[in-house]
Amino acid sequence: MNSFDFLIVGGGVIGLSIARELHKRGGRNIGVLERGHVGKEASWAAAGMLSPDIEADLGSEFHRFCRRSLEMYPALAEELKGETGIEIELDRSGTFCLSFDDDDSLREIYARQIEDGVRVDLVSSSDISKAEPSISQSVCEGLFYQSNWQVENRKLLQALRTYCELNGIRIFESMPIESLMIESGKVSGVETADSRIGAENVVIATGAWTSLIKIAGSTFPVDIKPVRGQMIAFKPEMRLIRSVVHSSQGYLVPKRDGRILVGATSEDVGFDKVVTTEAVERLYSTAVKMVPALDGAEIVDSWSGLRPCTEDKLPVIGEFPGYKNLTVATGHYRNGILLAPLTAVVIADNLIDNVSFRYAFAPSRFLGETTAASV
Ligand SMILES: Cc1cc2nc3c(=O)[nH]c(=O)nc-3n(C[C@H](O)[C@H](O)[C@H](O)COP(=O)(O)OP(=O)(O)OC[C@H]3O[C@@H](n4cnc5c(N)ncnc54)[C@H](O)[C@@H]3O)c2cc1C
Known part of the structure; x- marks a missing residue:
């Protein structure tokens, strides 16, 4: 060579x-x-x-x-489209961070972030329901980050x-x-x-x-230590959410092809990339807690990957x-x-x-x- x-x-x-x-x-x-x-x-x-x-x-x-x-x-995204014809699906709908119980840690985060000049809005449960009607009615409040995006x-x-x-x-x-x-x-x-x-x-x-x-x-x-992350995906018939949605239990990421990704575990198990039943069940129940309409939905895919982590x-x-x-x-x-x-x-x-x-x-x-x- x-x-x-x-x-x-x-x-x-x-x-x-x-x-x-x-x-x-x-x-x-x-x-x-x-x-x-x-x-x-x-x-x-x-x-x-x-x-x-x-x-x-x-x-x-x-x-x-x-x-x-x-x-x-x-x-x-523009350059790659021009160079390769491939659209990387940069989605600027924004990201919610939601609280499903009454703890006020989100308010503390909000106060700190406003002081640090972050563009973040404190949103009520009714604001959330208007923006994302499929989110569980048990949501208390949330933060919304217009400038936190996602890509395929x-x-x-x-x-x-x-x-x-x-x-x-x-x-x-x-x-x-x-x-x-x-x-x-x-x-x-x-x-x-x-x-x-x-x-x-x-x-x-x-x-x-x-x-x-x-x-x-x-x-x-x-x-560098590998940290395993397991994920699952649904592909519901209807588009249930538009934005990325986080909670303390995990996150949901809606993709343009209709999938909703649910992640992720964080495990110190060496280079083992197996997907476990336990993790799949936990991710499933996290998803249903956030979006009840996913109850009974088929899991269309599951996978894992190893994050590279330093000390x-x-x-x-x-x-x-x-x-x-x-x-x-x-x-x-x-x-x-x-x-x-x-x-x-x-x-x-x-x-x-x-x-x-x-x-x-x-x-x-x-x-x-x-x-x-x-x-
Ligand atoms: C479940 C999960 C969810 C995540 N979600 C997000 C997210 O939403 N947003 C975000 O920003 N990040 C996310 N991450 C983190 C992100 O995926 C990683 O930080 C990123 O992919 C690291 O890129 P990399 O190129 O260093 O690693 P990799 O994609 O792992 O690439 C390293 C490559 O090096 C090759 N390699 C290793 N050793 C050798 C060798 N000796 N010789 C030749 N080739 C070698 C490997 O085969 C591999 O292809 C997530 C990670 C996981 C696991």
């Missing part, structure tokens, strides 16, 4: 977004190496919510990063893959990378069990499996200390779909335009004083 100028290991939403962005900025001779099939792991399993104000600690650098990435979505992540993956195929970015599937090759303090390429591929720059975008890659004979020193639950994006030509983009945990556009831009800024990483998500935070050359 050839040697590449840019070699991306991992073909999920992060790896594919980086490949596209590098190409758009003039990068050439780009390869994506994927252990299994491109876009079939966490990025495929996701619900596609783009919810910076629900998942992140407000006012934090992470929250700002999430918001900036969200703001890139309208342009990204599987179409996004399809569009990113198509972009690569149309633009000479080479994708290799069934290509599990075992280790990085090091020569004179520089990464010179990657190794599978029986081949070596040379590279000028290597980007590790291997999601939940990142810690399994070997570097200089040791395990990768950034600890501090923040992503790891940036240059790997000690190796100037090794970059990491992983650990996106619950927000990888949301964060893919900005992650790709930040990596391309660095690799193409030499802009240093100025965010606090650098891999060095896990390495302490140790330089990579000594691990």
